[in-house]
Amino acid sequence: SQQGEEDPQALSIQEGENATMNCSYKTSINNLQWYRQNSGRGLVHLILIRSNEREKHSGRLRVTLDTSKKSSSLLITASRAADTASYFCATVLTGGGNKLTFGTGTQLKVEL
Amino acid sequence: GAVVSQHPSWVICKSGTSVKIECRSLDFQATTMFWYRQFPKQSLMLMATSNEGSKATYEQGVEKDKFLINHASLTLSTLTVTSAHPEDSSFYICSRTSGREETQYFGPGTRLLVL
Numbered sequence: 001s002q003q004g005e006e007d008p009q010a011l012s013i014q015e016g017e018n019a020t021m022n023c024s025y026k027t028s029i030n031n032l033q034w035y036r037q038n039s040g041r042g043l044v045h046l047i048l049i050r051s052n053e054r055e056k057h058s059g060r061l062r063v064t065l066d067t068s069k070k071s072s073s074l075l076i077t078a079s080r081a082a083d084t085a086s087y088f089c090a091t092v093l094t095g096g097g098n099k100l101t102f103g104t105g106t107q108l109k110v111e112l
Numbered sequence: 113g114a115v116v117s118q119h120p121s122w123v124i125c126k127s128g129t130s131v132k133i134e135c136r137s138l139d140f141q142a143t144t145m146f147w148y149r150q151f152p153k154q155s156l157m158l159m160a161t162s163n164e165g166s167k168a169t170y171e172q173g174v175e176k177d178k179f180l181i182n183h184a185s186l187t188l189s190t191l192t193v194t195s196a197h198p199e200d201s202s203f204y205i206c207s208r209t210s211g212r213e214e215t216q217y218f219g220p221g222t223r224l225l226v227l
Contacts, residue, residue, distance in 0.1 A: 048215055102156045
């Protein structure tokens with residue numbers, strides 16, 4: 001079964017607002033990654049957070065990881081219309097080599 | 113710029129024909145590449161891990177005789193959908209590891225429509 005569940009499934013906000021997406025997973029992980037996918041395109045890596053890290057920043061992105069709750073969140077601050085895309089979390093499971101297991105994804109729409 | 117390319121970007125074929133999709137690593141010799149399938153508005157499902165010079169490792173439920181993977185060189189992996197049927201219509205995406213093998217670089221995807 002799929003490893004990660006994400007919520008919300010869809011999110012619509014106004015430009016300038018913050019967007020928060022959540023990801024939950026089921027088993028022990030080495031790291032958790034967030035990817036972005038524009039409609040009908042490939043995925044782009046955004047940020048990686050390791051199992052021993054709790055928070056990480058990259059530009060307007062902030063990722064948190066709570067291994068006790070098996071959950072992660074992605075915060076995009078001061079959103080822009082160009083942030084409109086689908087966002088997926090993906091986990092590398094403990095002992096899983098370098099295989100990624102993707103979550104269900106959140107479709108973000110940022111309106112002008 | 114892109115580090116992984118796919119060809120073709122889209123293909124329409126008749127039921128029963130075979131379709132080959134190429135995935136190229138443009139800047140890095142990739143001993144391992146991955147093939148995913150994505151249905152509309154759904155997540156990516158890993159189909160198989162492509163290993164250069166050896167057999168691919170397929171995920172549970174993926175028919176290896178249906179989805180033939182060849183990784184004959186360090187820069188090219190191919191996925192052949194044999195005797196394609198309408199239910200094989202999907203978006204197929206390949207990727208390679210980043211070198212540190214923690215993140216992946218993805219190709220732009222190939223949209224397959226089987227009539």
